[in-house]
Amino acid sequence: MERAEIEQALIEIVRNEKKLPDDTLAPDTALADAGIDSLDALSILFAIEERFRISIPDDRARAMKTFGDMIAIVEELTGAAPA
Amino acid sequence: MTRSDSPAEDERRQSSAAKPSADACEPTQRRVAARVAVTGYGIVSCFGRGKAAALDAIRNARSGVRTITSIDSSSLACRIAGEVPQDAHEGLHRGYDRFTRFALIAADEAMEQSRFSTTDPTRFGSIIGTGLGGCETQDASYRRLYKDDQSRLPPTAIAHSMYNAAASAVATKNQARGASYAVVSACASSAHAIGQAFHAIRSGSLDAALAGGADAPLTYSIIRAWESMRVLAIDNENPAAACRPFSNDRKGLVLAEGAAVFLLESFESAIARGADILGEIVGFGITSDAGHVTDPSADGASRAMQMALDDGGLTIDDIDYINAHGTGTRANDSTETAAIKNVFGERADAIPVSSTKSLHGHAMGASGAIEIAVSLAAIAEGLVPPTINLTDPDPACDLDYVPNAARSVQVRTFLSNSFGFGGMNGVVAIRAGRGN
Numbered sequence: 173m174e175r176a177e178i179e180q181a182l183i184e185i186v187r188n189e190k191k192l193p194d195d196t197l198a199p200d201t202a203l204a205d206a207g208i209d210s211l212d213a214l215s216i217l218f219a220i221e222e223r224f225r226i227s228i229p230d231d232r233a234r235a236m237k238t239f240g241d242m243i244a245i246v247e248e249l250t251g252a253a254p255a
Numbered sequence: 256m257t258r259s260d261s262p263a264e265d266e267r268r269q270s271s272a273a274k275p276s277a278d279a280c281e282p283t284q285r286r287v288a289a290r291v292a293v294t295g296y297g298i299v300s301c302f303g304r305g306k307a308a309a310l311d312a313i314r315n316a317r318s319g320v321r322t323i324t325s326i327d328s329s330s331l332a333c334r335i336a337g338e339v340p341q342d343a344h345e346g347l348h349r350g351y352d353r354f355t356r357f358a359l360i361a362a363d364e365a366m367e368q369s370r371f372s373t374t375d376p377t378r379f380g381s382i383i384g385t386g387l388g389g390c391e392t393q394d395a396s397y398r399r400l401y402k403d404d405q406s407r408l409p410p411t412a413i414a415h416s417m418y419n420a421a422a423s424a425v426a427t428k429n430q431a432r433g434a435s436y437a438v439v440s441a442c443a444s445s446a447h448a449i450g451q452a453f454h455a456i457r458s459g460s461l462d463a464a465l466a467g468g469a470d471a472p473l474t475y476s477i478i479r480a481w482e483s484m485r486v487l488a489i490d491n492e493n494p495a496a497a498c499r500p501f502s503n504d505r506k507g508l509v510l511a512e513g514a515a516v517f518l519l520e521s522f523e524s525a526i527a528r529g530a531d532i533l534g535e536i537v538g539f540g541i542t543s544d545a546g547h548v549t550d551p552s553a554d555g556a557s558r559a560m561q562m563a564l565d566d567g568g569l570t571i572d573d574i575d576y577i578n579a580h581g582t583g584t585r586a587n588d589s590t591e592t593a594a595i596k597n598v599f600g601e602r603a604d605a606i607p608v609s610s611t612k613s614l615h616g617h618a619m620g621a622s623g624a625i626e627i628a629v630s631l632a633a634i635a636e637g638l639v640p641p642t643i644n645l646t647d648p649d650p651a652c653d654l655d656y657v658p659n660a661a662r663s664v665q666v667r668t669f670l671s672n673s674f675g676f677g678g679m680n681g682v683v684a685i686r687a688g689r690g691n
Contacts, residue, residue, distance in 0.1 A: 214410035221407075 173252050178224075179243050185219045186239075199240030206239075216242075224250050286378075287459035288521030293534040293685075294371060296467075297364025298628040299344060299357050300513035301337035301615050305364060308343075310632040312614060313640045316660050318495035319615050320509050326475055333487045335494040336473050337511025337616025351415060351424055352389035357514035357621070358421035358469035359428060365465060366429060369518040369530060373430070373463060380461045381426035381435040382452045383516070384444030384468035386620030386675070387477065388437075389416030394474035421469045425516065433461050442580070444468050444620030445515070446673035446681030449627065450539030452519050453683075462524060467516035467624035481510060484549075486584050498617075499644040500581040500610035501588050501652040508582045511616030515624035534631050535686040537668065538567025544678025550586055551674050556594035559680035563670060564598070567684045571599045574606060574684075576639050576669035578630045579656075581610020582617055589651040591672065596654075607664060609657040613643040623673035627685060634666045634687040 183197055189212055196206050203213060217233055220226070220242070226249040228236075236242055246252075298305065301319030302312040312319055320337050328334040339357065348359040362381075373379040392415040399405045414420065419437035426435040434455055438448040445468020452466030472478075481487050488506035490497035498509040525532050540562030544555035564570065580591055596603045611629050618625050633640045638661045645658040666687055673681045 211411065211414065218407070218409050 173250055175243065175247060175252065178246050178250070178252060181223060182220065182239070182242055182246065185223060186216055189215045189219060197239050199238065199243065201239045202237060203239065220246060226250060285459040286462060286521070288456050288523060290522040291453050291456045291519050291536045292522050292525040292530070292532045293517050293536065293631070294520055294525050294530040294532060295365040295367070295369025295518035296515065296533065296628050296631065297361035297368070298513070298515040298625060299339055299360045300618065300625055301339060301511055303340055304343035304360060306628065306632045309629050310636065313611065313629050313633045314636070314638060314661055316614070316641045316643050318498070318613070318643060320494040320497055320511075322491070322494060323473060325473060331475070331478055332482050333478060333489045333510075334491045335497055335509065337509060337513070337618060338473055339513050352420060353391040353471035353512070354385060354389060354469045354514070355415070355421040355424045357471060357512065358383050358425050358467070358516060361467060361469070361514040361516040362425045362429060362465050365516045365518045371463065371518050371520065371530070375462060376430045376432040378433045378462040379429070379431040380433040380452060380455060380464035381422050381429065381431040382438060382448045382464055382466045383422040383425055384438040384440070384446070384448035384620045384624070385418055385421060386439065386441045386444050386470050387472045388418035389420055390472050390474045390477050392416040394476050397476065425465050429465060431465060439620070440679040440681070441675030441677055442617065442619055442622055443673040443675035443679045443681040444623070446623030446671065446683050447541060449517060449519075449536065449624060449683055450541060450681055453536040453539050456519055456521055463518065463520035465516050466519055467514060468621040469514035470619040470621040471512045472510060472619050473512050478510065488583060496644055498583045498613045500579070500583040500613050500642055501592075501649055501656045502645045503647040503649040505583050505585065505588070505649070508584055508612070509616035511618040512621070513615070513618045513625055514621050515628040517624070517627070532688070533635070534688065536683060537686050538563040538565070538569060538684030540564075540566060540680070540682040542680045544680070546678050548678065549676055551590045552678065553590050553594040553597060555678055555680045556591060556672065556674055557597040559682040560594065560598045560670060560672065563682040563684045569668065569684060571602050573668050574599070574670055575666040576630070576634070576664065577606055577608040578626045578640070578669060578671040579608050579610045580672040580674045581612050581642065583610070583612060587674070588649060591674070592652045592654055603654055606655070607639045607657045607662065608654045609640050609642045611640045613645070614640070623671060623681060623683065627671045627683060630669060630671065631685065631687060633661065634669070637663055637665060639664045639666060
């Protein structure tokens with residue numbers, strides 16, 4: 173899966189869980205600054221795991237601070253990018 | 256232990272007492288309220304969203320029981336219920352379990368009508384009864400684990416299914432920062448919630464509360480569980496005729512869902528801000544049968560009614576109407592009739608008694624609140640609600656059940672009965688309108 177496809181899918185997942193203004197999701201967007209609280213983040217992680225059929229380890233989940241981190245982790249775990 | 260063994264600890268305590276932190280709590284101001292007013296209420300039920308829809312159905316003796324469409328009911332033996340129509344809740348308060356969404360919808364209507372705005376959020380509470388909590392979330396979770404063979408659940412499963420989810424959401428939405436909790440006592444849950452809120456305001460521990468109940472039990476597993484108790488009225492071809500309280504040809508109870516929430520506040524506060532006083536909670540009775548888990552006792556029910564009268568300083572002559580628990584099961588109808596006679600003696604024959612469950616089914620923990628709401632709405636129009644489908648009076652049930660049509664009666668004070676599984680009883684005494 174291409175990075176652009178992953179990014180688009182992640183935007184859909186995040187927007188499905190949380191209403192955000194259209195321009196708030198850039199790779200350097202801090203998830204906390206976008207109004208995503210801890211329970212939102214858990215729901216987003218769950219939806220990502222379901223969508224991409226991956227399992228995100230707890231330590232990797234905790235390290236996911238920005239939208240860019242999210243893309244990178246999914247790329248890595250789906251084999252779209254080298255670890 | 257009254258003193259510390261450690262001087263250092265004592266010193267630390269004294270130091271902290273002498274220098275309170277910046278966010279130290281203010282002493283609680285206790286304002287005892289002689290009377291507790293209803294200044295707003297909301298309802299979502301099988302009649303739709305809002306009091307007007309419920310009143311229209313009650314006035315026209317029109318049942319809201321219908322074929323279940325919110326889940327695939329095709330394989331169920333019982334495919335009817337007092338289901339909230341989709342257009343009554345669609346798009347509102349998404350992201351919560353169904354029962355919490357109903358509570359939020361009802362609380363919105365109560366807040367809007369009351370125009371209440373708290374001056375002290377720490378003395379504003381949210382007390383919401385529920386019998387079964389987040390059934391939709393639990394059912395989806397079990398289906399996923401056991402049927403779909405998935406090993407993981409959404410991380411919101413606990414937060415959405417917990418019994419206090421509705422009380423919490425209502426508190427958060429309306430910034431109620433005082434006593435807020437769920438009351439869980441099966442079908443008496445919302446009567447108990449309203450009673451608890453009433454006593455909290457009267458005793459001065461709260462100034463105001465959103466109080467009521469919510470339940471959404473129309474899931475595959477809950478309906479299957481009720482089917483196995485063999486108490487459901489199964490009349491899939493004629494849903495409106497299924498619930499027949501006090502009628503010899505009764506078939507059992509009809510499950511339902513929904514919510515009703517009341518804005519309760521002290522009379523003093525209501526008058527000071529010029530609010531319309533729609534009613535007054537005047538008494539509350541709460542008892543336990545401590546007997547059989549499902550067979551009701553006339554003693555427990557009688558004591559609850561008497562306690563509600565005594566709590567409100569009322570006599571049997573003050574009561575002009577009784578909204579019965581009236582489930583439409585043989586055990587309830589005859590026991591409740593006997594209990595009313597125990598308390599009211601000969602006067603029982605002169606009091607209209609009706610079961611609005613005949614129209615909206617049994618919304619479990621929400622039922623008491625829904626029944627008080629529809630009664631208040633009807634009484635404000637000079638009506639008492641009917642018991643529909645009462646075509647063949649049961650000889651064991653010989654009171655005036657207001658059969659089949661709403662009746663013009665001026666009601667000043669009424670009782671609302673709720674008797675839950677587990678032998679838990681709640682009776683609320685309500686004065687309609689402004690009182691004196």
